[in-house]
Amino acid sequence: MARKKMDTMTEQMFYVLLALRGERHGYAVMQYILELTEGRVTVGAGTLYALLDRFERDGLIRQTRIEEKRKYYRLTGEGDRALRDECRRIMQQAADMERVLREEGRP
Amino acid sequence: MREKKRRKLFWFDTIDYRAAEAWLNEQAAHGWELEGIWPGPVAVFNPARRRDLQYAVAVDPTGGKGEREEAYLQLMEDAGWHKVERKPGIYIFASVPGVNPAPLQTDPELEQKQFYQYLRRGWIASLVILIIVATLLAAYFFVVPAAERTPLFSFESLLEDNLVVSALALPLLLIYLVLSGASHLRYWRAGKRAIAAGSELPATSRRAAQARQIIAAVAAVLCVGGWIMGFVQTARRESVTFQDGLEAVAQAAETAPVLRAEDLGKDGWKPLSLDRTPGILLDRVSYSELADRTLITERFECRAAGLARWFAEDMVRAGVTVDVGGYYRPSIFPMEAVELGFEQSWICIGEGWSQILLREGNVVAVVNGPLDLSDPALPDILRERLQLH
Numbered sequence: 001m002a003r004k005k006m007d008t009m010t011e012q013m014f015y016v017l018l019a020l021r022g023e024r025h026g027y028a029v030m031q032y033i034l035e036l037t038e039g040r041v042t043v044g045a046g047t048l049y050a051l052l053d054r055f056e057r058d059g060l061i062r063q064t065r066i067e068e069k070r071k072y073y074r075l076t077g078e079g080d081r082a083l084r085d086e087c088r089r090i091m092q093q094a095a096d097m098e099r100v101l102r103e104e105g106r107p
Numbered sequence: 108m109r110e111k112k113r114r115k116l117f118w119f120d121t122i123d124y125r126a127a128e129a130w131l132n133e134q135a136a137h138g139w140e141l142e143g144i145w146p147g148p149v150a151v152f153n154p155a156r157r158r159d160l161q162y163a164v165a166v167d168p169t170g171g172k173g174e175r176e177e178a179y180l181q182l183m184e185d186a187g188w189h190k191v192e193r194k195p196g197i198y199i200f201a202s203v204p205g206v207n208p209a210p211l212q213t214d215p216e217l218e219q220k221q222f223y224q225y226l227r228r229g230w231i232a233s234l235v236i237l238i239i240v241a242t243l244l245a246a247y248f249f250v251v252p253a254a255e256r257t258p259l260f261s262f263e264s265l266l267e268d269n270l271v272v273s274a275l276a277l278p279l280l281l282i283y284l285v286l287s288g289a290s291h292l293r294y295w296r297a298g299k300r301a302i303a304a305g306s307e308l309p310a311t312s313r314r315a316a317q318a319r320q321i322i323a324a325v326a327a328v329l330c331v332g333g334w335i336m337g338f339v340q341t342a343r344r345e346s347v348t349f350q351d352g353l354e355a356v357a358q359a360a361e362t363a364p365v366l367r368a369e370d371l372g373k374d375g376w377k378p379l380s381l382d383r384t385p386g387i388l389l390d391r392v393s394y395s396e397l398a399d400r401t402l403i404t405e406r407f408e409c410r411a412a413g414l415a416r417w418f419a420e421d422m423v424r425a426g427v428t429v430d431v432g433g434y435y436r437p438s439i440f441p442m443e444a445v446e447l448g449f450e451q452s453w454i455c456i457g458e459g460w461s462q463i464l465l466r467e468g469n470v471v472a473v474v475n476g477p478l479d480l481s482d483p484a485l486p487d488i489l490r491e492r493l494q495l496h
Contacts, residue, residue, distance in 0.1 A: 012214055026178075027185035030209075045186035046165050046211035049179055050221050053168070066174070069181040 009086045012043050016051050017075060017083045020061050025070040026052060055079065113139055117150040118313070118320045121196030121225070122290055124164045125310035131162035131199065141199065144192050161202040163188055163211045166225050183211075196225065215308050219298045226291070262421040263435065265414075268387045269337030272329055279326040286319050340386060348380040356381055364494040365394035365404040366474050371488070373477075376402065379431065388414060393433045400460060402476030403429050406493055409469045416451070419466040422473070423453055428462050429475050438462075447486045449495065454480060467495040 009017075015037065019029040029052075030043055043051075052073060055061040060079030064072045075083065115134075119127040131141060139152035140160055169175040171193060180190050180198075187208030188200035202208050212218040264270050290311055297309045347359045356378035360367055363383075368376035376396040384391040392406040409415035423442045427435040442453040442464065451466040462475040472493045479485065489495065 010214065026182040030186060042209045042213055044209050044211045044213035045183050045188060046163075046168075046221075047214045047217055049168060049182055050214075050217050066178070069177045070185070071178045 009082075011041060012047065013051060014083070014086055014090075015041055016043060016048065017055070017060065017079055017086075020055075020073050020075045020079070021083075023064055023072050023074045025067075025072045027070070029073075111154065112142070113152040115150050115152070116320070117144050117148040117194075118317045120287070120290075120316065120319060121166060122287070122294055123311045123313075123316040124166055124197050124222075125308060126313050126316055127197070127199070128162055128164040129310050130313065131164070135160040135162060141191055141201065144194060144199075148194070157204055159202065159204065159207065161208075162191075163200045163202075163208075165198050165200065165211050166222050167193070167196055167198055168221060168225065186211075212308075215298075215306070216302045218308055219295075219302060223295070261425060262418045265388050265418065266384075266386065266391060267337065268340040269333040271333070271387050272336045273333030276326040276329040276333070279322050279329070283319055283322045283326065286315070286322070290315055290319070336387070340384065343385050345383045346380060349378065353378055360394055363394060364392055364406050364472075364492065366402065366489065366492050367394075368396050368398065368402050368476075370492050371402075371478070371485075373398070382433070389418070391433075395431045396476075397431075400477050401431055403431060403474070404493070405429050405433060405473040407471040409471065412469045415466055415469045415471050419451055419453075419464060419471045422464060422471075428455060428457070429473050447489075449486070449490075456480070463489070465489065465493070465495060470495055 015033045016029055018036075019032040024032060026045070026048055030045065030048060033041055033043055052061065052071075056063065056073070059076060060082055061073045062076050064074050066072070117127075119130070134141070134152060135155060138155050140155040141162070142151045142153050144150050169179045183190065183198075183200055184203070187203045187206035188211065189203050190198055191201045192199040200211070260274070264274065294309075294311050301308050347356050349356060359381045360378055363381055365381065367378075368374070376398045379395040379397050379401075380393070382391075382393040384393075389407045389409040392404070394404040396402045407415070407418060409418060422435075425435070426438055426442060428438040428440075430436055438455060438457070440455050440457045442455045442462075445452055445454050447463075447465070449465045449467045453464045455462040455464075460476060461478045461480055462473065463478060463480075465472045465474075467490075470493070472489070472495065474489065474493075
């Protein structure tokens with residue numbers, strides 16, 4: 001069955017997928033993102049619930065277990081590919097920016 | 108000492124979830140903590156025991172059952188939001204003491220999509236019902252000939268107070284649906300503008316929410332009121348029947364505005380029943396006597412002459428004859444307008460019987476039985492006995 005392609009990844013989506021490279025439950029994902037970004041990126045609990053639901057339907061993550069009413073998730077192979085594609089896109093954007101700045105003679 | 112409580116009407120539909128959140132936070136700022144929302148709907152508040160109280164209201168993404176709801180609520184709890192109340196379509200959360208939780212929604216576009224996903228389920232169900240109703244109505248109009256269709260409102264609708272009161276709820280429900288639809292459209296457009304500007308989704312108008320809830324509440328009261336009025340009308344009905352004794356019925360009929368066989372110079376008729384039924388829009392008197400045929404009187408004193416005119420003309424349109432017990436049956440014999448000295452009058456001639464329908468001012472009267480329509484004294488007898496002045 002064809003999976004829906006993630007055509008526009010927001011920053012919050014990116015960090016949620018990044019957090020699920022390891023098995024985590026919802027709140028742990030929120031905490032991980034806050035810590036990783038030093039408070040720069042906040043994902044609200046309602047937004048996170050919607051994202052997890054969507055990622056699971058799109059096959060980017062899978063539920064691994066339920067413990068004390070908390071659902072644990074982990075990235076799937078397809079999710080890992082989507083994340084790496086996005087990372088490459090971001091790095092390419094950064095590289096393009098650096099090149100433009102060098103050409104302009106700015107650091 | 109008993110804690111004082113505050114009760115306020117909870118005006119908000121699902122679409123008003125952001126307005127509800129703002130309102131609850133206003134109550135919290137004034138020192139009131141939500142205890143719950145009771146049927147009404149009435150929000151009950153207690154004095155707040157802390158100052159760091161915050162509220163968040165979310166559109167229900169779970170359908171309110173099972174494992175999905177459990178996991179959702181656990182996530183909210185972990186994030187510092189404790190469930191206080193659930194109403195159809197929304198959850199109300201209060202911040203956990205000592206915690207300053209992040210807002211529930213940090214992605215306006217996703218929030219709006221989530222909201223409309225929830226609504227879509229309701230819209231699809233409503234659309235299916237609408238299609239079924241429209242198909243049935245269309246089939247009715249195409250299959251049933253115009254002359255045989257039952258109108259939405261007929262003279263018989265006015266006889267039952269429960270129908271009269273309940274019918275008032277219909278236009279209110281339509282207005283509620285239109286206002287709801289307009290609110291949805293306005294909110295969707297405002298949401299799109301907010302997302303394009305990178306800002307939070309707006310709240311709906313509190314005044315619009317109040318207007319919708321008032322209309323819905325009045326419609327509900329009318330529906331319940333109609334049901335109650337049915338019982339009240341039955342309780343107020345006065346009946347004397349042959350089971351109370353023929354003499355009792357005859358005595359009651361003497362002063363009642365009804366036609367008796369003795370008024371027509373006929374003897375040996377037995378009075379069957381006399382009923383007086385007061386109503387909101389008209390007061391009804393029904394009387395019947397029996398010999399080899401029946402003689403039936405139905406008199407309706409309407410609240411206004413215009414109503415009486417409509418009532419009489421609808422009876423003619425329906426082409427009915429009255430039967431014992433106040434039942435109306437379609438007749439194969441047509442009603443024809445005649446001049447009898449009343450504001451409006453019609454006759455219908457059957458086999459061995461005839462029916463006269465009269466209107467004078469705000470009174471409509473129907474008499475059915477062995478009437479001698481050629482008797483020149485008949486109109487005066489009818490005017491006198493039926494009190495048509």
